[in-house]
Amino acid sequence: GESVGLHLPTLSVQEGDNSIINCAYSNSASDYFIWYKQESGKGPQFIIDIRSNMDKRQGQRVTVLLNKTVKHLSLQIAATQPGDSAVYFCAENKGNAGKSTFGDGTTLTVKP
Amino acid sequence: GAVVSQHPSRVICKSGTSVKIECRSLDFQATTMFWYRQFPKQSLMLMATSNEGSKATYEQGVEKDKFLINHASLTLSTLTVTSAHPEDSSFYICSARVRASGGGGELFFGEGSRLTVL
Numbered sequence: 001g002e003s004v005g006l007h008l009p010t011l012s013v014q015e016g017d018n019s020i021i022n023c024a025y026s027n028s029a030s031d032y033f034i035w036y037k038q039e040s041g042k043g044p045q046f047i048i049d050i051r052s053n054m055d056k057r058q059g060q061r062v063t064v065l066l067n068k069t070v071k072h073l074s075l076q077i078a079a080t081q082p083g084d085s086a087v088y089f090c091a092e093n094k095g096n097a098g099k100s101t102f103g104d105g106t107t108l109t110v111k112p
Numbered sequence: 113g114a115v116v117s118q119h120p121s122r123v124i125c126k127s128g129t130s131v132k133i134e135c136r137s138l139d140f141q142a143t144t145m146f147w148y149r150q151f152p153k154q155s156l157m158l159m160a161t162s163n164e165g166s167k168a169t170y171e172q173g174v175e176k177d178k179f180l181i182n183h184a185s186l187t188l189s190t191l192t193v194t195s196a197h198p199e200d201s202s203f204y205i206c207s208a209r210v211r212a213s214g215g216g217g218e219l220f221f222g223e224g225s226r227l228t229v230l
Contacts, residue, residue, distance in 0.1 A: 034219075041226075043207070043224045045221065046220070089155060099146050102155045104155050
């Protein structure tokens with residue numbers, strides 16, 4: 001069936017370290033994948049996306065890697081800061097309909 | 113960036129009453145908006161796609177008569193939870209997509225509306 005799931009529900013890192021959040025997906029027909037950040041009591045915030053024909057995309061302090069062979073997506077956050085503490089969701093989109101199917105979420109905690 | 117506003121942010125109502133939640137795109141036009149539901153410590157579940165000027169498209173398992181969606185203009189979609197019951201208590205979030213030339217996936221989300229049904 002169609003699903004987007006995450007390997008680990010929680011991740012704790014030291015401030016300044018790099019963080020890697022992983023995601024597995026099962027629908028190989030997805031056109032692109034997105035990472036969202038959700039702070040407590042707020043709506044999700046777009047971080048970065050990557051199209052299915054790409055392997056890597058970099059943003060400001062973030063990098064998304066896509067491995068279509070093993071259907072794996074990861075988000076790398078460089079020099080993690082306390083403000084990065086949140087729940088991170090990967091999501092997949094098909095076509096230009098715009099709706100996202102969300103994974104379960106990983107809670108990132110940054111220790112000072 | 114684009115802004116999506118939801119109102120109210122919190123609402124408490126008695127069982128059996130109806131509650132309306134508004135979702136507005138403040139600085140762009142959104143022909144399509146999406147309504148999600150999120151339970152504590154869980155992921156977002158898509159409820160329906162709201163289409164301007166036409167009927168909403170509901171996901172499987174979502175009751176159309178329970179969750180009424182109206183998208184009367186390019187900047188406003190409303191979700192009405194009818195005859196609310198305690199199990200409807202949840203965090204409801206709307207989103208809208210800014211049209212992108214590259215067909216990218218950036219969705220802008222509202223701040224969410226927390227509904228508590230007593």
